[in-house]
Amino acid sequence: xxxxxxxxxxxxxxxxxxxxxxxxxxxxxxAGLHIITSGGKRVRPQLALLAYLAVGGRQLMDVxxxxxxVEMVHxxxxxxxxxxxxxxxxxxxxxxxxxxxxxxxxxxGDYLFTKVYELMAxxxxxxxxxxxxxxxxxxxxxxLQAAAAKAGDMDRETYKTIISRKTASLFEAAARMGAMLGxxxxxxxxxxxxxxxxxxxxxxxxxxxxxxxxxxxxxxxPAGLDLAQNRGVMMAQNGGGIESxxxxxxxxxLPDDPIARMMARLRESGAxxxxxxxxxxxxxxxxxxxxELPDSEARDEMLELVxxxxxxxx
Amino acid sequence: xxxxxxxxxxxxxxxxxxxxxxxxxxxxxxAGLHIITSGGKRVRPQLALLAYLAVGGRQLMDVxxxxxxVEMVHxxxxxxxxxxxxxxxxxxxxxxxxxxxxxxxxxxGDYLFTKVYELMAxxxxxxxxxxxxxxxxxxxxxxLQAAAAKAGDMDRETYKTIISRKTASLFEAAARMGAMLGxxxxxxxxxxxxxxxxxxxxxxxxxxxxxxxxxxxxxxxPAGLDLAQNRGVMMAQNGGGIESxxxxxxxxxLPDDPIARMMARLRESGAxxxxxxxxxxxxxxxxxxxxELPDSEARDEMLELVxxxxxxxx
Numbered sequence: 001x002x003x004x005x006x007x008x009x010x011x012x013x014x015x016x017x018x019x020x021x022x023x024x025x026x027x028x029x030x031a032g033l034h035i036i037t038s039g040g041k042r043v044r045p046q047l048a049l050l051a052y053l054a055v056g057g058r059q060l061m062d063v064x065x066x067x068x069x070v071e072m073v074h075x076x077x078x079x080x081x082x083x084x085x086x087x088x089x090x091x092x093x094x095x096x097x098x099x100x101x102x103x104x105x106x107x108x109g110d111y112l113f114t115k116v117y118e119l120m121a122x123x124x125x126x127x128x129x130x131x132x133x134x135x136x137x138x139x140x141x142x143x144l145q146a147a148a149a150k151a152g153d154m155d156r157e158t159y160k161t162i163i164s165r166k167t168a169s170l171f172e173a174a175a176r177m178g179a180m181l182g183x184x185x186x187x188x189x190x191x192x193x194x195x196x197x198x199x200x201x202x203x204x205x206x207x208x209x210x211x212x213x214x215x216x217x218x219x220x221x222p223a224g225l226d227l228a229q230n231r232g233v234m235m236a237q238n239g240g241g242i243e244s245x246x247x248x249x250x251x252x253x254l255p256d257d258p259i260a261r262m263m264a265r266l267r268e269s270g271a272x273x274x275x276x277x278x279x280x281x282x283x284x285x286x287x288x289x290x291x292e293l294p295d296s297e298a299r300d301e302m303l304e305l306v307x308x309x310x311x312x313x314x
Numbered sequence: 315x316x317x318x319x320x321x322x323x324x325x326x327x328x329x330x331x332x333x334x335x336x337x338x339x340x341x342x343x344x345a346g347l348h349i350i351t352s353g354g355k356r357v358r359p360q361l362a363l364l365a366y367l368a369v370g371g372r373q374l375m376d377v378x379x380x381x382x383x384v385e386m387v388h389x390x391x392x393x394x395x396x397x398x399x400x401x402x403x404x405x406x407x408x409x410x411x412x413x414x415x416x417x418x419x420x421x422x423g424d425y426l427f428t429k430v431y432e433l434m435a436x437x438x439x440x441x442x443x444x445x446x447x448x449x450x451x452x453x454x455x456x457x458l459q460a461a462a463a464k465a466g467d468m469d470r471e472t473y474k475t476i477i478s479r480k481t482a483s484l485f486e487a488a489a490r491m492g493a494m495l496g497x498x499x500x501x502x503x504x505x506x507x508x509x510x511x512x513x514x515x516x517x518x519x520x521x522x523x524x525x526x527x528x529x530x531x532x533x534x535x536p537a538g539l540d541l542a543q544n545r546g547v548m549m550a551q552n553g554g555g556i557e558s559x560x561x562x563x564x565x566x567x568l569p570d571d572p573i574a575r576m577m578a579r580l581r582e583s584g585a586x587x588x589x590x591x592x593x594x595x596x597x598x599x600x601x602x603x604x605x606e607l608p609d610s611e612a613r614d615e616m617l618e619l620v621x622x623x624x625x626x627x628x
Contacts, residue, residue, distance in 0.1 A: 025454045027461055080424060084417045103398045106420065107457045110394060113427055114449040121442035128435035128442055135428040140339045143421045147341055 002053055002297035009049040009060050009067065010042055016068040017075075020115050031096050031108035032115075035075055038091040041312075043203065044070040046305065047171060048178035051192045054298035057182025066127065066181065069119040070174040073135060076112035077142065077166075079105055084146065127177050134173035141166025163204040164197075171200030191292035195302060198286035203309050205279040212266050214313065283310050316367055316611035323363040323374050323381065324356055330382040331389075334429050345410050345422035346429075349389055352405040355626075357517065358384040360619065361485060362492035365506045368612035371496025380441070380495065383433035384488040387449060390426035391456065393419055398460065441491050448487035455480025477518040478511075485514030505606035509616060512600035517623050519593040526580050528628065597624050 021032025045067035052063040081087070082095040083105050089095060097105030113135075120131050145162045148154045175196030179189040266272060283306050293299050335346025359381035366377040395401070396409040397419050403409060411419030427449075434445050459476045462468045489510030493503040580586060597620050607613050 023450075023454055025457050025461075028454065028457055077424075080420055084420060103460050104457065106394055106398060107453055107460065109424075110391075110427070111450070111453045111457070113424070114446060114453055117431060117442070117446040117449060121446045122439050124439045125436050128431070132428065132431040132435045135431060136337075136425070139421055139425045139428050140337055140342065143339050143342055143418065143425070146417050146421065147339075 002050075002301055005053060005060055006046060006049050006301065009064065010045060012061060012064045013042065013045045013049075013067045013071065016064050016119075017071065020068065020072070020119060021112070023111070027100065027104060028108060028111050031079075031100055031104065032112060034093070034099065035079055035090075035096055035108075035112075038093045040071065040075070040091065042071060043305070043309070044074055044170060044174045047174040047196050047199070050298050050302050050305070051175040051178030051184075051196070052182035054192065054293055054296055054302065055179045055182040055184030055188055057178075063178055063181050065119045066123065066177050067174070069116050069131065070134075070170060070177075072112055072116045072119065073131075073138065073170055076109050076116065077138060079109035079112065081142070083109070123177075123181075126180065130173050130177055134169045137165040137169035141169070163201055163208075167204040168197045168200030171203070172197040188293060191289050194289035195286050198282045198289065199306060199309060201282040202279050202286060202306070205275055205282065206309060206312060209272055209275050209279070210313065212263055212272055279310065316364075316615055319367060319374055320360060320363050320615065323378065324359060326375060326378045327356065327359045327363075327381045327385065330378050330433075331385065334382065334386070334433060335426070337425070341414065341418060342422060342425050345393075345414055345418065346426060348407070348413065349393055349404075349410055349422075349426075352407045354385065354389070354405065356385060357619070357623070358388055358484060358488045361488040361510050361513070364612050364616050364619070365489040365492030365498075365510070366496035368506065368607055368610055368616065369493050369496040369498030369502055371492075377492055377495050379433045380437065380491050381488070383430050383445065384448075384484060384491075386426055386430045386433065387445075387452065387484055390423050390430065391452060393423035393426060395456070397423070437491075437495075440494065444487050444491055448483045451479040451483035455483070477515055477522075481518040482511045482514030485517070486511040502607060505603050509600050509603040512596045512603065513620060513623060515596040516593050516600060516620070519589055519596065520623060520626060523586055523589050523593070524626075524628065526577055526586060593624065 017036045018033060021029060021036060023029050023032075048063055048067040048070055049060065052060065057063065078090060079096050082090055083097045083102055087095050088098045095105075096108055100108070116131070116135070120128050141162050141164070144158065145166060148158050148162070172193045176189055176193040179192040184192065286306050287303060290299055290302055331350045332347065335343060335350060337343050337346075362377055362381040362384055363374065366374065371377065392404060393410050396404055397411045397416055401409050402412045409419075410422055414422070430445070430449070434442050455476050455478070458472065459480060462472050462476070486507045490503055490507040493506045498506065600620050601617060604613055604616055
């Protein structure tokens with residue numbers, strides 16, 4: 001039954017996202033719908049819905065605008081990321097900036113941010129303070145990542161800070177806001193926040209692993225893209241440092257293409273295995289946080305979501 | 315005495331702006347301070363402060379974060395505008411994207427938007443709904459402007475829509491929020507909104523005129539910059555259409571440089587004079603809106619602000 005409720009909730013989120021991007025400036029509607037309908041995993045809205053249900057919330061439609069807003073934050077950053085990364089495809093579709101050009105992509109991203117604000121504003125101060133904080137952290141994480149990539153300098157601590165801010169903070173905000181609106185007490189809201197935060201770290205580490213080893217057809221984007229953009233190196237150094245281990249791989253076995261070479265080296269270096277272990281640890285922390293909650297179908301779904309994030313291949 | 319209060323308020327706004335951009339990501343602090351300290355006219359915060367005082371508000375410091383937030387919205391859009399316009403200077407200083415590059419400028423602009431949200435969130439739903447609406451309109455106005463410039467197609471109606479959304483809406487929001495926080499009744503809040511909205515239209519028309527006829531030294535940017543970016547044509551067509559009037563100017567008298575030629579044509583065509591008339595009409599509407607308010611020092615200051623906007627030369 002919770003599964004059905006979540007399904008209904010996600011359908012309502014889709015409708016909300018399509019409605020909210022509508023503008024009398026046709027280009028903004030078109031670009032908004034283009035990115036919204038390109039099929040994300042919707043894991044952030046799911047967190048808001050599940051947290052709402054886990055604390056006993058009974059009017060699921062009340063949380064839809066929050067669930068849509070957290071997905072919209074993510075979507076807005078994708079549009080701006082793709083400009084900065086010169087990416088031509090996203091989720092198997094042409095990117096907004098490749099289709100409409102850089103100027104309009106920048107404005108479309110800004111527009112989606114303002115739509116987050118429109119969705120959130122009616123909820124009042126407590127919710128907007130949480131959302132504002134998550135948005136700030138996200139941009140800080142993206143900036144730190146761009147700076148580290150540019151400097152070619154990424155240690156384990158920096159990697160952790162980046163994924164914490166750019167991914168885990170918004171996951172945490174989604175669950176906290178859902179739990180608050182559902183009427184959860186302070187301790188339960190905090191527990192659900194911890195769950196979602198660690199799920200976010202897990203999600204991002206798995207994402208970075210998939211960039212190195214994933215099947216391009218399943219991913220909807222070329223493998224090694226992040227690597228090519230100097231980001232995969234994060235995981236490499238996080239996983240023990242490519243410099244020290246690369247020599248273990250015989251040069252003769254490596255392909256000619258530099259990106260393919262680096263990917264092969266990473267696979268051989270043990271970095272991916274170390275990253276997998278870290279993902280597993282974060283996943284366990286997420287599960288443990290749920291010990292604070294009474295047994296419920298929603299809680300079971302949240303445990304299952306951890307497994308899904310760990311096992312995903314795209 | 316109101317003059318002193320406004321001066322104190324603006325000093326507090328500067329402090330607030332400097333504090334709020336501080337991040338442990340040094341680059342964001344640096345870029346934020348760079349643009350914040352480049353000396354804007356601060357007309358939007360003044361509107362929030364004046365509206366607060368005009369309705370009898372007595373705790374001016376309560377409105378400072380709102381006043382800072384409206385300036386911050388404007389500042390964030392400047393950073394993104396300068397990317398799209400490839401502008402190298404702004405207010406006589408190097409632009410953020412020229413100094414830090416496009417990637418970081420895009421992120422710095424996003425960061426400033428999130429800081430608007432942080433400033434506003436504690437005020438609750440009523441204020442955030444107004445601010446969200448103004449931000450949406452602003453981005454819509456910018457998009458419409460970029461689309462019209464690209465198409466080289468700008469009629470009078472489109473020009474009015476653009477300046478209404480990209481400039482007047484935020485002016486209106488600043489005054490409305492200030493008046494609400496000061497305890498103004500609905501009718502007075504609406505009157506101050508109408509005042510500020512029309513002041514915004516006036517401000518933008520004067521701005522567009524200054525781009526054509528202004529002294530580059532006073533402006534802190536080259537004259538004809540907007541024109542070069544296909545925007546000055548807005549005012550031209552708004553003022554009667556350059557195509558039909560340009561023939562009145564003898565070709566021989568025109569300079570060789572195409573931008574200089576277009577500027578000369580605009581000056582000669584009467585477009586500037588027509589735009590001046592329109593600015594005067596909007597200024598009168600702004601003044602008339604203040605008839606709803608009882609006599610006060612703050613009201614006098616608001617009338618004086620209309621004159622200052624009409625007479626400014628940079």
